[in-house]
Amino acid sequence: MEWNGLTESYLDYSATTPVCGAAAEACVTAMKRDFGNPSSLYRLGMEAENIVSAARRVLAKALGCEEQCLFFTGSATESNNIAIFGSLAANPRKGKKIITTAVEHAAVLGPFTELQKRGYETVYLMPAETGNYTAQQFFDAVDDHTALVSVMLVNNEVGTRHPVEEIIRAVRRKNPDTLIHIDAVQGAFKLPFSIRTATPDLLSVSGHKIYAPKGVGALYIKKGVKVSPLLFGGGQEKEVRPGTESVPLIAAFAAAVEWYLPQQKEFLAGYEALHAGLLERLAEIPEVSVNSPAGGVPYITNFSVQGIRSEIMLHFLESRGVFVSSGSACAKGAKSHVLDALGLSDGRADTALRVSFGAYTERKDIDRLADSLKEGLSSLIRTN
Amino acid sequence: MRELLLIKDGEIALKGLNKSTFENILIKNIRRRIEDLGKVTVQKAQSTIYVKPAADDYDIDEALERLKKVFGIAALSKARMTEKSFEKIAEEAVEYLSDLLPFVHTFKVEAKRADKTFPMTSPELCAQLGGVLLSRYHNLKVNVQNPDVVVTVEIRDFGAYIHAKKHEGAGGMPIGSSGKALLLISGGIDSPVAGYMMAKRGIEVSAIHFISPPYTSDRALQKVETLCEKMCDYMGRIQFYIVPFTEIQEEIRRNCPEELFTLIMRRMMMRIALRVAKENGMQALITGESVGQVASQTIGALACTDAVCDMPVFRPLIGMDKNEIIVVSRKIDTFETSIQPYEDCCTVFTPKHPKTKPQLSQILEAEMSYDFDPLLEKAITGIQLKTIYANR
Numbered sequence: 001m002e003w004n005g006l007t008e009s010y011l012d013y014s015a016t017t018p019v020c021g022a023a024a025e026a027c028v029t030a031m032k033r034d035f036g037n038p039s040s041l042y043r044l045g046m047e048a049e050n051i052v053s054a055a056r057r058v059l060a061k062a063l064g065c066e067e068q069c070l071f072f073t074g075s076a077t078e079s080n081n082i083a084i085f086g087s088l089a090a091n092p093r094k095g096k097k098i099i100t101t102a103v104e105h106a107a108v109l110g111p112f113t114e115l116q117k118r119g120y121e122t123v124y125l126m127p128a129e130t131g132n133y134t135a136q137q138f139f140d141a142v143d144d145h146t147a148l149v150s151v152m153l154v155n156n157e158v159g160t161r162h163p164v165e166e167i168i169r170a171v172r173r174k175n176p177d178t179l180i181h182i183d184a185v186q187g188a189f190k191l192p193f194s195i196r197t198a199t200p201d202l203l204s205v206s207g208h209k210i211y212a213p214k215g216v217g218a219l220y221i222k223k224g225v226k227v228s229p230l231l232f233g234g235g236q237e238k239e240v241r242p243g244t245e246s247v248p249l250i251a252a253f254a255a256a257v258e259w260y261l262p263q264q265k266e267f268l269a270g271y272e273a274l275h276a277g278l279l280e281r282l283a284e285i286p287e288v289s290v291n292s293p294a295g296g297v298p299y300i301t302n303f304s305v306q307g308i309r310s311e312i313m314l315h316f317l318e319s320r321g322v323f324v325s326s327g328s329a330c331a332k333g334a335k336s337h338v339l340d341a342l343g344l345s346d347g348r349a350d351t352a353l354r355v356s357f358g359a360y361t362e363r364k365d366i367d368r369l370a371d372s373l374k375e376g377l378s379s380l381i382r383t384n
Numbered sequence: 385m386r387e388l389l390l391i392k393d394g395e396i397a398l399k400g401l402n403k404s405t406f407e408n409i410l411i412k413n414i415r416r417r418i419e420d421l422g423k424v425t426v427q428k429a430q431s432t433i434y435v436k437p438a439a440d441d442y443d444i445d446e447a448l449e450r451l452k453k454v455f456g457i458a459a460l461s462k463a464r465m466t467e468k469s470f471e472k473i474a475e476e477a478v479e480y481l482s483d484l485l486p487f488v489h490t491f492k493v494e495a496k497r498a499d500k501t502f503p504m505t506s507p508e509l510c511a512q513l514g515g516v517l518l519s520r521y522h523n524l525k526v527n528v529q530n531p532d533v534v535v536t537v538e539i540r541d542f543g544a545y546i547h548a549k550k551h552e553g554a555g556g557m558p559i560g561s562s563g564k565a566l567l568l569i570s571g572g573i574d575s576p577v578a579g580y581m582m583a584k585r586g587i588e589v590s591a592i593h594f595i596s597p598p599y600t601s602d603r604a605l606q607k608v609e610t611l612c613e614k615m616c617d618y619m620g621r622i623q624f625y626i627v628p629f630t631e632i633q634e635e636i637r638r639n640c641p642e643e644l645f646t647l648i649m650r651r652m653m654m655r656i657a658l659r660v661a662k663e664n665g666m667q668a669l670i671t672g673e674s675v676g677q678v679a680s681q682t683i684g685a686l687a688c689t690d691a692v693c694d695m696p697v698f699r700p701l702i703g704m705d706k707n708e709i710i711v712v713s714r715k716i717d718t719f720e721t722s723i724q725p726y727e728d729c730c731t732v733f734t735p736k737h738p739k740t741k742p743q744l745s746q747i748l749e750a751e752m753s754y755d756f757d758p759l760l761e762k763a764i765t766g767i768q769l770k771t772i773y774a775n776r
Contacts, residue, residue, distance in 0.1 A: 311727065315598030380598070381637050383733060 008321040009365035013209075013358030014156050014186060014300055015325055019252065020211035020359070026255035027213060030248035038245050039234065048247045055254035059218055062257045063205070064194030071219045071240045072250050076185045077107040079204035079219035080150075082230055082241060083181045084111040087202060088120075088147055090226035094177055095145030099123040101133060101152070102341040103160070108150050108183055109337075121145075131158070131293025131342050135166035142174040149180045153187035157338040157354055158292045159300030161187065165198045179225065185209055189260055191268070191297065201225045207249060211359065212256040216249035260359070271298040271357050274366055278355065281370035287377055291344060291352055299357040302339070304348045305373060307382035313353060313373070316380060320372040322365070325354045386465050387444055389451065390538075390547060391433040394458035394555050407433075410456040410558040417454055417620055418447045429540065430498060436465075448551065453618045455584050456561070457553030463538075463545040468502060470509070473537060474516040477546050481535065484548055485517065490527035493517070496538045509537060557586030559619060564588045565668040565698065566625075566661040568653060571608045571728040574672030574701055576615055576718040577709050581700035582670050583619050590666065591615075591622050591772075592657050594629040596732060604726035609772060614718050616774035625660055628766040629653075632759050633733060639754040642735045646680045647742055648751060649733075650689045652760065658693060659764055668696040674704055679738035688742050 010018075019027070030051055036044030038052055052072070060067035073079045088098070100112055102124040116122045125137050138149060149171050154161050168180050181202040187193060188205040195203060202225065207216035221227050221240065233242030260267070275298035282288045287306040305313050310326030317324055339349040355369065391414070396406035411426050411433060418424065423438035424447075435451070437444060444462060451460055464480040466472050485491065493514045495506040504512070517535065518524055538545040567579040569591045583589045593608045605626065612622045629652075636648050657669050673681045680689070690697060701709055713719040739746075 311601065312599050312732075315601050319598055381634050381733065 008323060009368045010323045011355045011357065011361065011365060011369060012323050012325045013361070014354065014356035016208045016214065017211045017358055018360070019213050020256050020259050022259040023212045023252035023256040027248045027252035030251040034247065034251075036247075038247060039236070048245075051247055051251050052245050055250045058254040058258055059205075062189060062261050063203070063220060064196040065220050066223065069220055069223055071221065071237045072245060072253075073217045073219055073237075073241050074215060074243075074246070076183070076204045076206035076209075076217040078241070079206075079217045080105075080107040080181075080183055081111055082219055082227065083202040083204060083221075084108065084115070084148065084150060085230060086227035086240075087179050087181070087225065088115065089228040091147060091179065094147035094179065097121045097123065097143065097146045098148045098150070099125065099138070099141050099146060100150045101125045101127070101162075103127060103155050103157070103338045104150065104152055105156055105183060105185070108152070108181075112150075120147075126341055127160075127293075129343075132160055132295065133162050133167070135163055135170035138167045139170040139174050142171050142178055144175060146171075146175055146178045149178055150183065151180075152183040152185070153193065154184075154191070154297050154300070155338060156186045156300070157336060158302040158342065159186075159296035159298075159356075160293055161191070161295070161297050164200070168198055168200055186300070187297070189257055190264065190299065192264070195220055202227075207253040207256065210253075210256050210260055212253040213249055216246055216253045218253070263359075267359060268298070270361075274298070274357050274361055274363065275301065277363055278366050278369075281366060282373075284370065285373055285377065288373065289348070291339060291342065291348065293342070300354065301356075302352055302354045304344075304351040305353065305377065306347075306351060308376065308380055309350050309383060310352055312380060312383070313351070313376055316376040317353075317369070317372050320368070320375065322369050322372050324369070325356075326352065388437065388463055388465055388545075389435040389444065389448060390461050390463045390545060391435065391451065391457050392459045392553070393431045393433070394456055394553060395557055396456055396561075397431045397458075406456070406558060406561050409561045410454075413454055413456070413558050413560065413620065414451060417450050421447055421450075450617075451553075452551055453554050454558075455554050455556035455586065455618065456558030458555060459550050459553050461547040461550045463547035465543050465545055468499065468539060468544045470504060470512065473509075473544050473546065474513055477513060477517065477535065477537070478520050480546055481517075481548055484533060485521045486523060488532035489523065490525050490531045491517065491533045491535055492526060492528050492531040494534055494536045496536065499539045499541055502539045509539075513537060554584065554618065556584035559583055559586060560588050562586030563668070564590065564664075564666040565670050566657055566664075566666045567591045567670040568657055568672075569593050569608055569611065570672070571604060571611065571722065571726065572672070573706075573713050573719060573722040574674065574677075574709055576611045576672075576716065576722065577712045578670050578672035578698075578700050579615055580618055580712065580716050582698055583615075587668075587670075589615075589619055589622065589670065590625065590664070592625040592627060592660055594627045594653055594656075596630040596633050597628075599630065599633070599732040600727055603724075604728050607721060607724050607726050608728075609770075610721050610775075611718050612772040613775040614716065614721065616772055618716065620774070622772045623664075624770045624772045626768040626770065627653075627656055627763050629763060632756065632763060635754055635756065635759060637733050640750040641746075643737055643739045644742065644747055644750050645733055645735045646738050647685055647688050647747060650680055650685075651692045651747070651751070652756065654689055654692045654697075655760060656763055658695065660767065661695065668698055669693065670698045670700070672701055672709075673699045674701045674706075674709070677706070679740045682740050684741050685739075688744050688747055691744055 034047050036048040038049035056067045060070045098120050112122050171178050179201045182200040183204050185206045189210045201222045203220040205218050208214040236242045289304050291302040314326050422442050425436045427434045466476040493510040495509040497506045533548050535548045565587045567589050569575040579589045632652050640648050
């Protein structure tokens with residue numbers, strides 16, 4: 001990792017990314033020079049407000065939406081919570097059934113579990129045998145009483161790219177009143193995607209997955225869609241998310257997107273090449289089986305190493321300077337619900353690792369990973 | 385500064401000729417535990433220790449909280465010091481107790497007159513001070529049998545003390561008064577409780593922990609350090625020995641029958657702990673074992689573990705149920721840390737069907753299958769020592 005002087009191979013970009021130079025710079029400037037409160041009436045406040053407005057324009061353009069539809073939040077978890085709880089609270093007559101997938105992130109599953117306790121009928125769609133979802137599944141599940149469908153653009157653990165454009169059309173065909181929320185955290189900015197084309201009602205993104213600092217997210221709310229706030233206060237972000245705007249993090253978010261987006265195509269092509277290289281190297285190791293269904297994004301790959309539990313191999317790889325994750329970093333130690341939904345045996349799920357690429361990943365990182373896996377397999381005691 | 389802490393000795397008050405030795409250890413422990421809070425003078429007289437802050441802005445409530453966790457103290461209270469005249473005592477009592485007396489219903493006054501030159505007798509002092517307090521706090525009634533509050537006035541050589549709220553101390557014996565021992569700590573619920581219980585008996589406890597990277601993670605080690613930090617609220621500081629244990633575990637797994645894995649591992653741990661204890665002047669080992677809790681804690685298994693030990697092994701939890709252990713664990717605030725799900729070296733290679741009735745001869749034979757001595761030496765050489773303090 002030459003970008004910050006570390007020599008390790010960081011292969012966990014889906015957990016988080018390092019802050020890129022442009023974002024760090026924008027952040028520091030907003031902390032030190034343009035430190036005003038956007039609500040203050042004097043020049044310093046106005047300048048801070050201008051930074052937030054400019055950032056909103058950048059993000060709106062990148063996502064393909066109107067800037068007045070975009071709201072800054074503290075994280076994608078918060079965006080998801082506002083989208084789900086807020087839209088249901090504001091639209092009580094749409095019905096009591098809510099639909100999502102069995103492979104969502106905890107930031108969507110958590111609200112669903114809570115809503116079930118509050119009397120909603122929750123439906124968790126299982127993936128087809130291929131590990132993917134079809135629009136038809138959603139068409140079949142939605143009925144007159146379905147208030148909300150929430151589905152992720154890209155799965156964080158295995159990298160499946162859900163056909164959200166078709167899903168949205170299918171849901172609307174069945175019930176035009178059903179609201180549709182997209183958790184786009186692992187796909188936005190990295191893949192060609194546009195809100196204008198997909199037309200979701202709500203969409204969540206995160207800053208720290210795209211080279212901005214942790215602590216900032218955004219929520220798109222389609223014009224005309226009513227959302228009740230979860231917090232009440234000073235009326236910032238048009239009362240959707242009150243609280244003084246985090247100008248430095250918002251500025252950094254926009255700077256990161258401005259840095260990444262023009263290179264999106266090249267990065268993606270790079271990930272394709274790395275992905276092909278990774279699969280080739282993994283194929284050399286008989287104990288390895290790939291868990292990611294075919295057709296997913298090239299920058300997330302999940303595989304199992306027969307005989308060695310995830311955590312042990314993870315720490316072994318760490319000792320060789322390779323950082324990967326066991327399932328999702330947000331679920332330390334717990335068994336992966338995603339691999340479970342994909343129908344993997346306990347043995348496969350217990351030995352699963354996730355490798356994810358980012359802007360600074362190189363071929364030599366892949367080779368180091370593969371060599372270290374082989375070394376681990378020959379030296380570690382097998383317990384599974 | 386007119387407010388100070390009065391500390392009552394616990395068990396050491398019952399000691400004979402050694403009493404002042406114990407008291408001096410307690411005083412040293414008290415001083416050390418609050419040394420970063422500012423200058424204090426510490427005096428003892430008639431089984432009471434007086435901690436008097438030098439500065440007016442001394443954080444006496446923080447000192448009180450910390451001293452509640454010093455072993456050897458039965459009870460402690462904040463007190464107001466005043467001149468030895470009835471007028472002064474009455475005036476100060478009315479003012480000092482103004483945040484307590486308006487909120488209770490019944491009280492009584494107790495007087496202790498160590499200075500017999502004081503012109504009033506104890507009953508006179510009680511009656512008159514009681515009268516003053518009744519006239520000032522109309523909510524109060526006297527109840528000698530079962531009062532909500534006992535207002536105590538002590539007339540000592542160097543002044544009079546007024547106090548009303550007695551806090552329970554940690555009890556036990558002052559740490560350092562019963563020698564030193566080494567606690568085998570895993571990261572689970574039991575071992576910190578075992579360490580706490582032995583420290584309460586005056587033992588200076590050090591801790592030893594075994595790590596097996598990459599089978600165990602940095603977080604597992606960090607968790608144990610956090611447990612030690614929490615125990616330091618009671619123990620002041622802990623010498624913490626970290627043993628690299630991976631190779632020994634791997635070779636046990638490769639060379640010995642799987643069903644004996646845990647027992648042989650425990651014996652290896654005991655051997656290393658024994659060496660560390662002996663080399664550092666400790667006289668006993670401490671473990672958190674409880675009969676029957678897991679396969680390695682049956683009587684037969686414990687006998688096999690003890691067979692490598694030629695010093696006492698204290699197992700204060702031996703007859704306790706898990707629930708009883710958890711109660712103590714919550715009290716000393718280690719429970720929430722203990723239940724974090726990081727794997728420790730005891731569970732990594734746990735056999736599916738461990739032997740519950742092991743034969744020592746089988747174990748000795750299994751241990752012969754590989755020359756563990758060089759690995760034991762290597763592990764001992766690789767030990768890392770850290771001094772852990774309470775995290776404030």
